[in-house]
């Protein structure tokens with residue numbers, strides 16, 4: 001990720017995304033193999049075994065590196081692949097925005113899943129992703145995409161203010177208060193037994 | 198359109214859009230029948246005759262009325278229907294943002310068309326809409342969607358800073374410098390003979 005400039009964009013930019021894969025050939029995606037998620041899944045034994053066996057790509061997304069200005073709009077697609085670590089669904093790392101108040105909009109292009117959201121004070125909100133469904137993430141809420149499908153990638157298009165910035169550290173350190181696991185073939189929300197550690 | 202508040206959004210909002218129509222039943226769209234476009238098409242005789250014959254819905258879109266704050270993100274879908282006035286394709290009114298520097302991102306969900314953009318100084322930019330294609334509209338550029346298909350609606354999802362605001366007046370008064378018309382079955386850009394009047 002390169003440092004964003006503060007010079008406003010002056011040229012239009014068109015980018016062709018493949019609606020089936022969520023990917024574009026116009027630039028390189030940022031790839032997160034499962035190994036990049038160390039410490040984020042509950043079942044650490046299952047995590048270690050799975051990474052040793054096959055360190056699959058768990059998600060990827062784009063950073064178009066728009067200028068870091070409140071008048072700009074950062075955007076891209078995010079693709080979370082199907083899979084589980086133990087009974088916990090594949091998910092993105094999740095983050096707060098550095099400018100905490102910055103909101104974000106997601107539009108689900110295909111697949112199914114959940115948007116898991118949490119405020120610094122511990123309020124938890126969850127919304128469902130289905131094709132055609134937009135999910136508005138209010139400012140101050142950390143957000144993580146969770147793929148609850150057994151076979152389809154969860155593909156979203158996202159947009160947020162250019163000066164929002166990303167704070168991954170808080171989640172990397174404390175985690176989310178809730179985890180999303182499969183029970184009898186369906187996703188349920190449980191308290192994260194490892195939260196805060 | 199109600200006045201936007203300046204109280205930040207604190208609850209997540211999920212909205213189910215139909216990917217075929219671009220519409221949602223969650224709220225009312227803003228509808229623009231052809232008659233709302235008086236003075237905006239080149240061929241005024243063709244316009245008057247068509248409105249008298251059948252004042253069809255030329256486009257509709259959503260305003261989710263997010264708070265007017267730079268940390269918020271306004272969003273929704275826009276549906277421009279296929280059709281022509283004379284040989285000029287159906288289009289949206291188009292606008293500058295009141296906070297002129299505010300950029301916007303469009304993501305084409307279906308259909309085909311053009312994004313016509315113009316700065317106050319007269320620089321013109323054009324990008325193509327195809328399914329899966331995003332078009333980034335830089336700040337300072339007025340923008341208008343043009344549907345160049347003969348039979349499909351042009352459906353886009355858009356997002357822009359919550360405090361951008363809309364200035365429709367400048368375009369209503371002067372128009373865009375270019376018009377998009379059909380020649381031998383394909384869209385071409387021509388100087389707008391009525392520009393500035």
Ligand SMILES: [Mn+2]
Nearest residue numbers: 097104143160
């Ligand atoms: Mn974000």
Ligand SMILES: [Mn+2]
Nearest residue numbers: 294301340357
């Ligand atoms: Mn706009």
